[in-house]
Amino acid sequence: MGFSRTRRSYSVIALSFLTISFLCLENANGCCNVYKGKWVYDSSYPLYDTSACPFIHKEFNCLKYGRPDHLYLKYRWQPSKCNLPRFDGTHLLRRLKGKKIMFIGDSISINQWQSLLCMLHAAVPTTSGIITQDLHNHTVSTVTFKHYKVSVMLFRSLYLVDVDKETIGRVLKLNSIRNGNLWKEVDVLIFNTWHWWHRRGLKQQYELYKNKYNLIN
Structure with missing residues (x-):
């Protein structure tokens, strides 16, 4: 990649x-x-x-x-002090049979999700046994390896918490994760969100942020 x-x-x-x-x-x-x-x-x-x-x-x-x-x-x-086992896609699918894996985050999570899918696809290349779906208004992308009943999912979220457009502007809500219920039935969750928190100016996706105690410019 x-x-x-x-x-x-x-x-x-x-x-x-x-x-x-x-x-x-x-x-x-x-x-x-x-x-x-x-x-x-x-x-x-x-x-x-x-x-x-x-x-x-x-x-x-x-x-x-x-x-x-x-x-x-x-x-x-x-x-430095040991060797990682070489990646074995078939072995991983067997060990995770019937499980769901979800990557949650931004473009780095997309990279990770695509890498894992490509590595598994190289081990199990039969496309007839692979199902691709976009769910919840394209918030969640799912690829399922039917024979093993393993689903590898991507949940797109820049900050994990919600950003809503209100009359005062785009608000980052630190105590709100509306779609968090979608994570509850997943067996393995892999989070990444650091890339967006340090952005400022036009690259920042919100204008204000708030929690249940205050609202700060």
Whole structure:
């Protein structure tokens, strides 16, 4: 995929945690911190062919639109004191049979969602066993691998909380998550929202924010 090294790091680390069930790795020295490590070259990468994956949005498909260098696709995350198991899409689908996974957040979450779908699609490429749906006015996108009854979902939300247009302007409501009920029946939730909180000026999606105690300009 064509996103930057920083975005790619969040994606690969998140997906690796899915593979190992979010547990730290045990070794001779105890628990291995998988956050501490570095990117290393691996000639066996990438784990999927972007041209064969139907889930990548065109704005993220750098190779299709002419990116000439491919070296960035050849890196994997290597913890300092242990080895992560190589991603196995079929194994993951078997372990999560009957479960729902949801990515909640902004474009970084979209990157992660598409990466996981492409990695699973590479392991189970039969399109007749895959269902794609957009629900709740396109707020939620769902791809279901029918044979395993595994759904991989994307919930689009820049701030997690609600932004409403009122007479005083666009208001960020810190104590309001109207669509939060959609998350309750999901087995694995992966949140990301940091990218939008530091934006100011025209890039900021709200003009005021409030909670139950006050309203602040």
